[in-house]
Amino acid sequence: MSDQTDLDYIVAHSKARAFYPTYERKEELQHQTHYCPGCGHGMVHKMVAQAIDELGIQDRTILISPVGCSVFAYYYFDVGNVQAAHGRAPAVATAVKRTRPESIVISYQGDGDLAAIGSAEILHAANRGENISVIFVNNAIYSMTGGQMAPTTLMGQASTTSPGGRTPAEGYPLHICELLATLEAPVYLERVALGNNKQVAQAARAVRKAIENQVNGLGFSLVEVLSPCPTIWKMSAVEAQRWIHDVMEKTFVPRVYRDRTQTAEARPAPGPAISLEKVPAMLGVAAKETPAAFAGEGAATAEIDWQVRIAGFGGQGVLLLGEMMAEAGLDAGLEVSWLPSYGPEMRSGTSNCHVRLAREPIDSPLVGHPHVLVAMNEPSLHKFGSSVRRGGWVLYNGDDVPPECERRDVHIVARSFTHLADELGDARAANMVALGAVLEIAQVLPEASVDHALGRLVKSPRWLDLDARALTRGREVLREWRGEVCHAE
Amino acid sequence: MADGRRDGGRLQVDTDECKGCGLCVEACPPKVIALSERLNHYGYRTAEYAGAGCTGCGICFLVCPEPGAITVLRLKRRPAGAAEGASV
Incomplete structure (x- = not known):
């Protein structure tokens, strides 16, 4: 051609x-x-x-x-x-x-x-x-x-x-x-x-x-x-x-x-989307003007990447604990992820969640090797205890760690959070005692952000008060434990 | 074009893209498409124009599953009075 x-x-x-x-x-x-x-x-x-x-x-x-x-x-x-x-x-x-x-x-x-x-x-x-x-x-x-x-x-x-x-x-x-x-x-x-x-x-x-x-x-x-x-x-x-x-x-x-192409009339276009600024008022929560100042300028450059796994049975507030961390992290201007994993049961099934708090955008919400594990019951310790990174932390809701779960390369804090919460007035606040301890370890979430998250997620005044006290107790537990370590060394 | 007449259409086949399914051969109304005897790079017998008579109808293009394997050309309409092949 x-x-x-x-x-x-x-x-x-x-x-x-x-x-x-x-x-x-x-x-x-x-x-x-x-x-x-x-x-x-x-x-x-x-x-x-x-x-x-x-x-x-x-x-x-x-x-x-x-x-x-x-x-x-x-x-x-x-x-x-x-x-x-x-x-x-x-x-x-x-x-x-x-x-x-x-x-x-x-x-x-x-x-x-x-x-x-x-x-x-x-x-x-x-x-x-x-x-x-x-x-x-x-x-x-x-x-x-x-x-x-x-x-x-x-x-x-x-x-x-x-x-x-x-x-x-x-x-x-x-x-x-x-x-x-x-x-x-x-x-x-x-x-x-x-x-x-x-x-x-x-x-x-x-x-x-x-x-x-x-x-x-x-x-x-x-x-x-x-x-x-x-x-x-x-x-x-x-x-x-x-x-x-x-x-x-x-x-x-x-x-x-x-x-009905000939007879159908054009559907009205949907109205403009609700502006983000109006959403807090519609949900009945206070709008946050700017992310709370997270830390001083020097700290802003420090690398943060905390990976936490929280596990227990359904009803122990395992998911809420993780959500609270994520919410507080959000308030503090961090990148956060919270990935719940639980069965269809509302109570007594197993339940765990993955939480990440980071300065940089988070690539995956999965936490395979946590820095901190909160094991709210023994099966959780069995299941996830070995996944904790060397030098990491295991917070176990029990006074005695089963021998097969002992590790020398991680810090193991074994206290009955349930018992401590019970002393404060309600055993169900055990998750907040554990959270207090986590916050004391991680030291990246300002108290104002934690208070904000607490107010956002806990509606009942009675629980708000109890949870606040439980958080404080959890922080004390960890300081006491550190004291013991220092003492022992 | 030994008889001096031109086909109303022309068929171009991208032999890299054609997979030799034969749907165009089946669909072509004047039956002027065949599968080649040669195999292409991937081992397919590809479609090819098999003689005069393409009308440029485009049915081969429509039934071909590959986006660009077939291109159909159509003879330009000439102004009245212009002789066939005058530009050659």
Whole structure:
């Protein structure tokens, strides 16, 4: 083809601008998607990209990537992206759209994602009529994980988990469009297929319409695309395409299930978000003007990174203890994290939390090797005692450390905080006694910040007083203990 | 173009990107696409233009799963009276 001849031709169909020129995912193959030959995702991606180009919305589109084969959509689309946990894309899309109403939010999901683990999210997003566009790619199987039965698997269809074919004992194929069409709010629901040329062209129109509806502010639109998976179906690309048309469509009928595009009125845009300054008043707490002066200038450069693990049984105030530290740290202008970990029981289950207080931004809220462990019962000491860093501290709620938990390379303070709290008036303040001791060790939280946290988290005046006394007692306990050490040495 | 007529369209295939699934071969209305005998760098038989008759309809582009494997060109409309191939 000579240049001279090329001049007579214009480009009619080419790669959409909404795609990156190359895909950075791998060293090699940067021209190609990671999809198998003949995969429907590529076709649907192109339809979405084409619609983004045509509607001129690339700079305000935010794609919500799912879990499944299309998890890597963010490597291909040159738009904003949030990758959601399995099934949660419509919930994430809701948040993105509501906080950034000017953005165009496209939730892209497969059937293992949307129709199984995410069935609640899609149902409620549709029922709320969220002004988002959902592209639902249905291939009747879990493909990425190797071909397990999905809710959308056809009756009689074999999968690795229904090798003899799906029977009624595994339920029936879930019809998402039909299901959502029973709801009042959705504006546009259509099932399309990639079974032949005509259907592919119709699918492209439907995808564009679903996105255009959002641009016009009309509300919830969903397009279900019956899409080939040649690899898992064990067919050639062309056979898979025919199977959609000849077999899959018998179960999943392609048609429009709801179309109020002509009559729907644009939904009012949400009002401006409440300004942060007003939030404390709405919650009935005093606004804090500026973070309390944490320390003098010299101290501001000192490195701080305290990692604390607090463990006990549910009901001992283990989580509150950690929350109090984090709250006080926040008040003192530190970076903080508080990560609770507990079972479903409200009482008597095990419970622990990770707390970090640092000057620099915190990379991970997990505390694997704490500087300080507060073990509010013996099982906690058994479980976490060995994880404490050398030179660290173990605060044990008991007067005698079990021999197997003894360590010579850490400081072990064994006092019954429960007993001490009981002496003060209520054994339930044991957590605050322990906190007092932690504060005395760490020495990074000014008392004003601790008082602030206490007032913020403890509402009852009776408890406020008791907790304040318990904190003081805890500090004393540690000073006494240090005294003993000095004395012993 | 031995007969002096030009195709209404032209097909360009990025042989690095094509995975040889064959959907374009199946979809092409005038049936002018075939899979090559040669294998590309990754071992795929890629799509190629197999003779005259492309109309530039773009259906091959639509069914192709790869974003940029196929580019379709279409012959410019000429002002009335301009002879075919006058610029050659």
